[in-house]
Amino acid sequence: MEINEDFKAARDIVQAILKSKKIIRMYPANNPIYVKTLEDSYARFTDYFDYRQDLVFKIKQNEITWDSEPVYANPEKEDNLALFFFKDGLRELTFKRGLTSEEMEDFLKIISMDFEREVVDDDIVTLLWERDFQSIQYIADDAILADEDNYQDRAIQEAEENANSPDNILKAYQDAFDEQDVASDTSIVPLSDADLQQLMQLLDQESHGKTEKLVDLLFELPYLSETRTDYEELTTFFMNSAEFIMQRGDLAIMNSMLLRLSSLISEPHIDGEIKNYFRRVISYAGNGTIINLLGELLDSGQEIEDKVVEEYVKHLDKNAIPPFMNILGELESIHARKVVIDALIFLGPKDITSLAKGLNDPRWFVVRNIIYIFRKIADKRAVEFLLRTVRHADIRVRKEVIRALGELGGGGVFQTLRECLEDQDMQIRSASLRALGTVASEAAKRIIMDKIAEKAFKDVDFDEKKEYFEVLSKWKDEEIFTFLVGMLKRKSFLFSSAKMDEIRACSAYALGLVGNRDALPYLTKTKGDSCKLVREFSFTAIKRLEHG
């Protein structure tokens, strides 16, 4: 290979590096463009090494040279590969024959990292150092590390100024003959296999995380703290620990920390002001950042015992409600959402108003989840918030809220449920009817009876009619019995006889459900009715009453 060709090959490699750097940032490793770009880059290296041992690039601020010839130059500050290397002190980069594709890819990945981001705690030299490439070497200028330019010269000068006089040394020499022999009493005991075994155990212990240990030390600090500032700082350390612990998904450590804080709060001899610091930590353990981290953890698929999450939630206060509601709509896995719903079921009673804010969430499924949570909490204070959601745009939400209103009951719900019985949507009417059945009060019964008694009821669809009677049959009292018998015996008129027969058939059906055998004579009579529907329903009801 001629020199000119070598130069061209070196320059092409720099271009290949630049291109790969961009591609690696843009595409995942399995993308064909990524794969092709790296293959091309590696081919350039291997072509070069067909004829040469080493590829040495010298790095200047705005220039990269090969064999003193510039192969890259860029005066700009942005996207300047030379400056990118130079600013971290990298002055020479050598690729050696034997460079593997894996090494090349690792190198390119390192230089493609976003070093401007705070999370990258290493500079490029550190990353190259840690990777310890066999076929990539570098020279870095460590002068950039010194805080003071002439520190070395100053320190050495200091030492020279302190240079001892020859007399002192000669005095030592003389004394060496005068003084008694002093042999060192230190004996070196050679290392044994047992020492190595013991050391290996220690190193093994060392490999475990140290978060728990840090938490232990933090719990020593209250006893070593004196001032308000000490406690303020300690509070911050606990808070940062909580965040770090959640990042790591060490919920057991989190629970232990919160439990110990709670114990301190219950200690009678600890000052109330100090306890308030600990309360702040507990509150912080349920803040947005930490709950978001929990969300990521739950969604990550990492196996976490539900019990451990439950225990964590038990430590939290009402401030954790909004963050939990925030992640509810973000979580992807069903299990994660279930865990969060359970958490809110536990936390909700601590602040119903806070929880109710979730009813304003633009995502219908979040609202439905919140309503479900209210249902599970079963606190009647929720009714006033739920009533506002009855007109929600999404029918799934409306059905859930009507169901919740039925379960919660109370005087406030009847007006709404009654109105819902008139709704245009059959599903809503059905839901409110069933909700009234769930309430199971006299007022609810009255609403249903009144509705059936209405003249227009005969025009209601048969299935809906049947549902009314089915719900009504839940009240198994005398009034209902009489009402149903009355309906069964009702005469039909010529123009509406079919619709009236539907009501009579439903009454027969309901009498069967009520279970009062006094209905048998009436049903036996209608078993021979001219209407087939009435006959069939009466027959079924008789069978139910006779055989259970």
Place this chain on the structure above:
Amino acid sequence: MDSKQERELHKNAKELINQISVVLRTSQIHDTNNVALASAISRLVAMINTLVSQENILVLELRGEFFYINEYRIRYSLEYLLNFDFMVREFKKRELGNITFKGQIRSDDIKRFIKAFVDASFSQEPFNTIQEEMTNVRNIDVGVLKKVVEDESLDVRKMVKKTYFNAVSFTQGVINKIKSGEKVNIKKAKRVVESMVDQILEEEQLLLGMTAIKDYDEYTYHHSVNVSILTIALGQRLGMSRRLLTELGMVSLFHDIGKMDIPSEVLNKPSNFTDDEWNIIRKHPVWGLKAILKLKKFDDLTIKSAIVAFEHHMNFDLTGYPKARKKINIDLYSRIVSVADQYDAMTSARVYSRTPLSPDKALSIMMERAGTQLDPLVFKFFTNMVGVYPIGTLVMLDTRELGLVCESNQLFPNRPRVMIIVNETGNRIKGTIVDLTEKNEKDQHVRSIRKTLDPNKYNINLAEYLL
């Protein structure tokens, strides 16, 4: 070669060195017809032939304290540590620098090598003996141990000095920045420590030599760097990886960071401390933990550094300070830092303790503390590292020469390398370095240490000699 192959070669190489060691050790007890030795030889032959078939040629070379196989440095491995040490010692003893396996070998080739190796230990010219006896073994070549070229040594010394002073200057800058509320660049700290790790791995003795110089004004910064160097060197002895050595170097660099909160009138008080002042001094571990936790967002390194800052004055028997309410299992890093910290502090002239101890005296006191104040296991590794006569020890030789220990010898702890500063006629000289393992034609050591003296008593400035 991909990284999997690399790892495989590295693993095989470690096992190969270990197996050679096993064979050589066994051959010291049994003759080559012994079943145990024959079996060990067969295994070794199989290992060599497998590697030769993969690599075509296999060169095992000793450079400094490390073995290389086909130019790959074989890193320290804890499980093979004793066998590696044995190999280094025996190779050096025979001035054997490398063995090259050029093709498939037979058990008889190894037996010839064993015989040559054993014979060499009784020879005046051990390497020549091995070379002569191996002349007819076609597939095995041997090479003599290379001496470090003086020019190279000067360059290396320059680099080591630069690394050391960069580290001190950086540490000073960090403390000043923290004091003034500025942000500290952790990336730079890592670079500083990585440089030290590299130097320890390549030029351990030179960098350790830098820690022996104690006459600088800024004790705190030099002390932090010295402790970091000593712990990295000790960590290396403990078989830690480069990554762990960096971590250990980082945590020890910041172990005394809490001292920046001690009022300067207390820290720089030239006379003894009052009880109240001691109470302030004793708070620096807690202040250190706090300072580190305030430095940056929590991560593993921050947490480990904070733990060490808090625990480095807690003794092995849980005496010391701060006093913990609950029983604490002191971290290994803290125990390592504690040993290095005590050693450096005892051998340094601090403002509140003007008279430092000589290195060997400090070691002797620390030995009494092993098992109570200090972890005995860590201390055992430490003494094996620094030797009976640590660098900086002033020694009178049986040749009537006065010298300073400038390099310890891990294989022969009582036979370090010594810089002669006064010759046998009582004249001051500078810079002649002698190796106390050197022997004369009668197989007697040319020089031995007769006694040690306290360099502080004579105000001898080590910087003049060791820088």
